[in-house]
Amino acid sequence: MGLEGIIAKKADSVYTSDLRSKEWLKVKVQRRQEVVIAGFTKNEGTGKSFSALVLGVYNNGELQFVGKVGTGFSEKLQKEMMKQFEPLISKKSPFDYEVDVDKPTRFRPKRMGAKPTWLKPELVCEVGFAEVTSDGVFRQASFKGMRMDKKAKDVILETPANTEETVTEADEKPTSKSTLKKSELALAPVKNTERKTLLNPTEDTQTKKVCGHDLKFNHITKLYWPEDKITKGEMLNYYYKVGDYMMPYLKDRPMSLNRFPGGIHGQSFYQKNVTDKAPDWANTFDHVTDEGKVTKYLVGTDEASLLWMASLGCIEINPWFSRAQTPDNPDYCVIDLDPDKHTYDQVVEAARITKDILDAIDVPSYPKTSGSTGMHIYIPLEGKYTYQQSQLFANIIVKLVHKQIPDYTSLERSIAARKGKMYLDFLQNRPGATIAGPYSLRPKPGATVSTPLSWDEVKPGLTIQHFNIHNALDRFRETGDLFKGVLGEGIDLAETLKKSQSVFK
Incomplete structure (x- = not known):
């Protein structure tokens, strides 16, 4: 019949318009x-x-x-x-x-x-x-x-x-043992693990159980992206569905909450201290400054912590580079390509030059769109080095990049001093600094997503708008997690620096 699937229901259940429940299930072919x-x-x-x-x-x-x-x-x-x-x-x-x-x-x-x-x-x-x-x-x-x-x-x-014809034909055939070897048998079917929508888009206040915790969601119908007609509820449903991909990059990490309770055009603010704010079940991390000031950060644990942040209006999700257990040792080094009025093709060119330099010294790298105007390039460290060591390494790399394209890149942190040039940012590699994490939405027109890429895709013609709330999940199901190497084996920094000295004399 060419249908997408079937609906399975409890015999005594009643259909309710626009409401999803476990009593009515869509089973896809x-x-x-x-x-x-x-x-x-x-x-x-x-x-x-x-x-x-x-x-x-x-x-x-x-x-x-x-x-x-x-x-x-x-x-x-x-x-x-x-x-x-x-x-x-x-x-x-x-x-x-x-x-x-x-x-x-x-x-x-x-x-x-x-x-x-x-x-x-x-x-x-x-x-x-x-x-x-x-x-x-x-x-x-x-x-x-x-x-x-x-x-x-x-x-x-x-x-x-x-x-009916297939069943009849099968019943009429005599049964016999297969002559195929076990190794030649067809593969077992793959279990469908795709998540369903969490929230009813028409009900403004709802309470749902996530990872064993009751979460209350308010203002679900509020337009967070007014021009695109995208609601807070759609944002929450996106984070519920993308959780499997996103959680490895949030788990055990202190979180900076970048809140947009009024949507992308409303007033926003950062919240780091969640003292007396976080639910009882949440994990927290006490960060103590040199002056003795204590900030209690939320720690990413599971999808409940992710959705609690999103319920507060956190359109983008900002994890630390390090974990609460090892706060001084980042799992990765990040080079942030931050353009001014450049074309995205220039961002792509800067990214390709960065990759060529890293390839020359056998350093793996993983690109993702920032979801805004730039690109982030991650290098796995596996928590073996300090933030200072990571920042020094990033500084070496961006200097080599700048040397190749000085006409439109800058290493100046001050916006005025850059004079309109693209900032090759290596200073993100410091304790407490955050950027939008992999798979995070951004508070930008079109509800763009910070999307992991294969280097094959980093070519002229690439744009941020290619990846948004409407198509990102289908893409991730097709590509899988292109970023998993970021949390894999880290580089040997001493060997890498030694090699860079011989390659870039």
């Missing part, structure tokens, strides 16, 4: 398809074995293009797959017509410089996907595994069958 691997692409500048697989199915004996899949495989798996691909590499496309493997999509709205390497159409894999578009391409495809039990020529586009 999980679509899967065997596909022929027709080739692979490699985006310009990527260090991966490949960026995506080119997919096809047979139709009347001819291979038809059904899209690409670029998620679902680890770096280790990619290397193993490349060993299978190498004997099958072909100069000729297996398709009888020209295929555009670099066509922009809704979630990657510009060309990535993808170059195809064609393969003889002999290998089969299985993918999951959301739907088939009008031009026959799988949307939101994800790799599930190789299918060594399938012959490529037998792979056709599967179509839904009548349930």
Whole structure:
């Protein structure tokens, strides 16, 4: 029937308009398809074995293009797959017509410089996907595994069958044990873990249980982004749904509350001290200054702490770079590219130069849009160094960047002294300083999101507006967490500095 899914309900429950409850559930169809691997692409500048697989199915004996899949495989798996691909590499496309493997999509709205390497159409894999578009391409495809039990020529586009006919046919077939080995059996279905909406958008005050705690939400229908008709409730629902992606970057970290109770055009203020404000279940951290002043910070623990902040009007979420357990040792170093009246293409150029410098000394780096006008580049430290050491390292890097593009960048902290140039900010690497965290909304027109990127995407044509409250969650489901390496193995700063001295003499 081509339906999205079914509604399951308790037999004695009553339908209520615009109200979500556990008594009425929407169960989405999980679509899967065997596909022929027709080739692979490699985006310009990527260090991966490949960026995506080119997919096809047979139709009347001819291979038809059904899209690409670029998620679902680890770096280790990619290397193993490349060993299978190498004997099958072909100069000729297996398709009888020209295929555009670099066509922009809704979630990657510009060309990535993808170059195809064609393969003889002999290998089969299985993918999951959301739907088939009008031009026959799988949307939101994800790799599930190789299918060594399938012959490529037998792979056709599967179509839904009548349930009664299918059941009858199965009942009429004699039962027999499968002759397939366990290793050749199809993969188990993936559990749908997508979160549902938390709040009813029409009810202005609601109390919901989150992570075992009762949270009261007020002014849900208030317009926080008036021009875009986006309410506080929509912001809260976004944070509820993005929680799984966001919490690793908030957990155990002191939080600075940047509150916008009147929306993006109302008066805003920072609140650090939550003494007598935080709920009883909240974790806090006492930060003591050299003068003996104590500030009690909220500590990120779970989605309840995230949603409590959002309920106060925290449109953006601002975690420390370090954890409450190790407050003097940041988990990462950040280089903040802060433009004035520059184009975003200039921000991209500065980011690419930063990456080239870091690549030259074997330092991994992870970019994200600021969600405002700039870009943030994170370098994993794993809490092994002090803020002062992190800041000194960032200073070395931005000086090297500035040396290459002095015409439009500046290292001056004073806005007046920059004279309209882009600020290469290394001073964010200090105790208590914060920036909008990964996956955070920003109080800017369009409800933009501070979005982790792959370096393949950091190209001219990229804009902040590509990533907003309306499309971010679909993107994250497609790309996965591109930022997880930030919390992984940290660099060896001594070895890195030694290498930089030899490379940048």
